[in-house]
Structure formats: C-alpha cells, structure tokens
Amino acid sequence: GLGLSYKKDENFGEWYSEEFFDAEIKKLKIKNCYFPLFVSPTVLQKEKEHVEGFAPEVAWVTKSGQSDLEVPIAIRPTSETVMYPYYSKWIRGHRDLPLKLNQWCNVVRWEFSNPTPFIRSREFLWQEGHTAFATKAEADEEVLDILELYRRVYEEYLAIPVIKGKKSELEKFAGGLYTTSVEAFIPNTGRGIQGATSHCLGQNFAKMFEINFEDEKGEKAMVWQNSWAYSTRTIGVMVMVHGDDKGLVLPPKVAAVQVIVIPVPFKDADTQGIFDACTSTVNTLTEAGIHAEADLRDNYSPGWKYSHWELKGVPLRIEIGPRDLANSQVRVVRRDNSAKVDIPMASLVEQVKDLLVTIQKSLYDVATQKRDACIQKVTTWDEFIEALGQKKLILAPWCDEEEVEKDVKARTKGEMGACKTLCTPFEQPDLPEGTLCFASGKPAKKWSYWGRSY
Ligand SMILES: O=C1CCCN[C@@H]1CCCn1cnc2cc(F)c(F)cc2c1=O
Numbered sequence: 143g144l145g146l147s148y149k150k151d152e153n154f155g156e157w158y159s160e161e162f163f164d165a166e167i168k169k170l171k172i173k174n175c176y177f178p179l180f181v182s183p184t185v186l187q188k189e190k191e192h193v194e195g196f197a198p199e200v201a202w203v204t205k206s207g208q209s210d211l212e213v214p215i216a217i218r219p220t221s222e223t224v225m226y227p228y229y230s231k232w233i234r235g236h237r238d239l240p241l242k243l244n245q246w247c248n249v250v251r252w253e254f255s256n257p258t259p260f261i262r263s264r265e266f267l268w269q270e271g272h273t274a275f276a277t278k279a280e281a282d283e284e285v286l287d288i289l290e291l292y293r294r295v296y297e298e299y300l301a302i303p304v305i306k307g308k309k310s311e312l313e314k315f316a317g318g319l320y321t322t323s324v325e326a327f328i329p330n331t332g333r334g335i336q337g338a339t340s341h342c343l344g345q346n347f348a349k350m351f352e353i354n355f356e357d358e359k360g361e362k363a364m365v366w367q368n369s370w371a372y373s374t375r376t377i378g379v380m381v382m383v384h385g386d387d388k389g390l391v392l393p394p395k396v397a398a399v400q401v402i403v404i405p406v407p408f409k410d411a412d413t414q415g416i417f418d419a420c421t422s423t424v425n426t427l428t429e430a431g432i433h434a435e436a437d438l439r440d441n442y443s444p445g446w447k448y449s450h451w452e453l454k455g456v457p458l459r460i461e462i463g464p465r466d467l468a469n470s471q472v473r474v475v476r477r478d479n480s481a482k483v484d485i486p487m488a489s490l491v492e493q494v495k496d497l498l499v500t501i502q503k504s505l506y507d508v509a510t511q512k513r514d515a516c517i518q519k520v521t522t523w524d525e526f527i528e529a530l531g532q533k534k535l536i537l538a539p540w541c542d543e544e545e546v547e548k549d550v551k552a553r554t555k556g557e558m559g560a561c562k563t564l565c566t567p568f569e570q571p572d573l574p575e576g577t578l579c580f581a582s583g584k585p586a587k588k589w590s591y592w593g594r595s596y
C-alpha cells in the first residue's frame with residue numbers, strides 16, 4: 143500500500159498481510175488515499191471533547207531550522223481532523239455516498255506508559271479506514287465486515303487466535319458510538335492485547351464536522367461513519383506469541399524468507415557440487431513461488447548459519463552435504479518443532495509446500511491450545527482474583543454497569559497494572575436466569591473477558 147512498504151529483504155514479512163488486507167478492502171470498493179501529515183491546531187481543537195483526553199500525546203512541530211514557527215503544527219496521531227473537513231466539502235447529496243477511503247501511513251503519539259517496540263511505540267505504521275454512509279444499517283454491516291478481515295489477518299496469516307467482541311462504554315473510543323475489536327492474548331505474560339479495532343462513529347463526527355447530505359426525499363441528513371485500523375502492533379503480537387528461546391518463529395504466510403538453503407561442505411568433498419545444488423534448489427523452489435534463499439557465505443560455519451536463521455525465524459532450513467548430494471536428497475528442518483526429514487530432490491517442491499502449510503496450521507493450533515488453556519470461566523470474586531493471580535484470561539458474568547467496571551480496576555490496581563474488560567465476546571456462553579455479576583452481585587447481563595492488558 144501507499145507509504146507503507148515493508149522491504150522484502152527484511153525478515154518481517156508483515157507486508158504479506160498488508161497485501162491481503164489491501165486486496166480485500168478493494169473488493170469492498172474502498173479506495174486508498176493519502177492526506178497530509180500535519181494537522182493545524184484549529185482543526186485539531188475541533189474535536190475538543192475526545193481530543194482533550196489525548197492532548198498530552200500530541201506531538202507538535204514548533205521550529206523550522208533556528209526560527210520558531212509562528213503557530214506550532216501537530217503531527218497526526220490519527221487522521222479524523224485532517225480528513226473530515228474534506229468529507230464535509232465532498233459529501234453533498236446521497237449520490238456522493240458511500241464515501242470509503244483508507245490510508246496506509248505513519249502516526250505519532252507521544253506515549254508515556256512503558257513504550258515497547260511494535261506494541262506501543264511513539265511512531266507506528268497502520269492503515270486507517272474512514273467511511274461514510276447514508277444509513278446506520280450500512281455502517282453497522284461494514285463494521286463487522288472489516289472486523290472479519292482483521293480476524294483473518296491474525297488467524298490465517300499470523301497464526302494467532304483472536305476473540306471478536308464489543309468494547310465496554312468505558313473502554314471504547316470515546317468519540318464513537320461503539321467499538322468492536324479482535325482481542326489476542328499473550329500466555330507468557332498473561333496479558334490481553336487489542337489486535338485491531340473497528341468503530342461505528344454514529345453521527346458524532348458528522349455533527350462536529352457538518353458532514354450532511356440531501357437524501358432521496360430532498361431532506362438534509364447527517365452521514366453515519368465508521369473508522370477502523372490495524373497497525374505494526376501485529377508484528378509485536380506475532381513475535382510474542384510464536385517466538386521461543388532460539389528467537390523469532392515466523393508463520394510461513396508472512397515470512398519474507400520461507401526456506402533458507404545452507405551448504406554443508408565436508409573437507410574437499412565436491413564442494414562446488416554442493417554449492418551448485420544449493421543454488422539450483424533455491425531456483426527450483428523460487429520458480430514454484432516459494433520464497434527461498436541460500437546462505438553461501440564462506441566465512442561462517444554451517445552451525446553458525448543454523449543459529450542465525452533460526453534467530454530470524456525462517457520456517458524451514460534445507461541442509462545439503464556430500465551424503466545428500468550422493469543420494470539426490472536434502473535434509474529439511476522445521477523451525478517450529480525442530481523436526482528433521484530427508485526429502486528426495488525429485489519431490490522437493492511438493493513436499494516443501496506441504497510442510498509450509500503444515501507449519502502454518504501447527505503454529506495456529508499450538509497458539510490456540512495455549513491461549514485456550516489460559517481461559518478461566520469464573521462466577522465469584524474469589525475465583526476471579528485467584529484466576530487473575532494465575533495470569534488467566536478471565537470470562538466472567540457482568541452486570542454491565544460502568545461503576546462496577548471502574549471498581550474492579552480500582553480493586554485490582556498494582557504494579558502489574560489493573561484488570562479491565564477486554565471485550566464482550568459476540569459468542570456468548572449460556573447465561574442461566576439468576577446468574578449474578580461476579581463483582582457486584584447484581585443480576586448479570588452478559589459474559590465478558592477481563593484481564594490485564596498491554
Ligand atoms: O482507532 C481508530 C481507527 C482509525 C482512526 N481513528 C480511530 C480512533 C482513534 C482514537 N484516538 C487514539 N489516540 C489518539 C491520540 C491523540 F493524540 C489524539 F489527538 C487523538 C487520538 C484518537 O482519536
């Protein structure tokens with residue numbers, strides 16, 4: 143996409159999920175665009191109520207060279223205030239709707255709470271979609287269409303299980319009507335993490351920015367809007383979910399290098415033959431659409447290269463030594479479980495393709511099994527506190543009262559951070575009549591996921 147180009151030679155193959163998402167939103171007739179990086183203070187102040195909470199995060203340019211700017215200018219932390227004045231100009235009649243734009247760009251938010259590479263950084267890359275419809279029904283439908291795409295990015299490309307749900311009134315985007323999200327979980331730290339968001343903004347921004355249109359009946363009406371994003375935070379989640387003590391473990395579908403071929407010369411036994419076999423193996427795999435490379439550097443030992451490419455998370459390693467050459471076979475090693483198998487060169491492409499599919503599925507299944515093992519269903523406060531202490535992802539019946547949500551945050555404050563609602567899953571377990579809220583004892587209205595989070 144525009145302005146967001148992951149160099150193919152970097153090992154973060156994240157750009158594959160970008161390609162998937164970009165192709166899918168184009169099917170939804172969403173067009174890519176690019177708006178300015180700088181936001182004028184007047185237009186930023188327009189969304190006073192919701193921006194004021196974020197004001198400390200806004201980065202301002204105050205100088206050019208040695209001289210101070212007359213008026214400081216903000217760097218976009220998100221692009222509503224940049225885009226919506228134009229939406230107001232462009233949208234006049236119902237034939238101007240739906241207006242559906244997306245941009246791939248960077249944004250800056252001057253975070254103070256523990257910055258973490260990819261997870262919470264002061265500059266990050268994302269796509270932000272901004273759509274406008276004549277009716278709420280169209281907006282509601284798109285919110286869920288996009289959320290499903292986010293689920294697919296995580297589950298089909300990053301091999302990470304996520305839970306689809308709705309944010310509470312307290313946790314949602316304050317400027318919107320409601321927020322849906324896909325929630326991931328990191329078993330090692332016992333923390334939930336918001337994977338991506340899809341908001342229905344209602345008519346809040348239409349009111350603020352006077353985005354009206356003349357409907358079929360010739361009456362003036364405000365548009366219904368959505369906005370949705372996923373970011374380079376996905377890379378951080380992938381690293382934490384799949385990584386192990388040897389380093390990264392990249393799912394094949396997002397690995398820029400899927401297969402690394404390494405020569406294993408032995409004394410002076412046919413070294414040239416081994417190197418030629420490596421090169422031809424790379425060519426054969428590449429022609430079949432597999433991202434293969436060879437590490438033919440003569441200043442590193444095979445053992446050194448094994449560790450190097452394991453650290454970079456390459457899903458498959460192919461070793462070729464004198465014996466392999468003599469038997470017209472190669473030794474294939476999986477990064478995810480270190481399984482080794484000898485494969486005849488004749489059936490290499492087919493077996494490598496099968497192996498990559500197997501690894502992709504295995505990574506997802508293992509991550510799902512680990513995540514599910516962390517889910518703890520509770521009904522009482524004591525069970526809740528015990529599960530929290532065990533770093534669980536907690537499913538609890540809740541009365542849906544914001545005061546209770548705030549109270550749980552207050553009562554769970556600590557150096558590990560407070561426990562909050564992560565989402566109310568669309569998939570609701572059975573809630574028997576008379577079930578009480580775990581925290582307030584009032585009649586429960588829904589099951590919600592609670593946990594500490596990033
Ligand atoms: O989350 C999305 C999807 C993509 C478009 N934006 C929405 C809401 C963003 C919510 N948000 C999030 N963070 C912000 C940080 C700021 F410094 C600031 F001025 C504003 C915001 C802010 O509005």
Ligand SMILES: [Mg+2]
Binds near residue numbers: 251
């Ligand atoms: Mg924030």
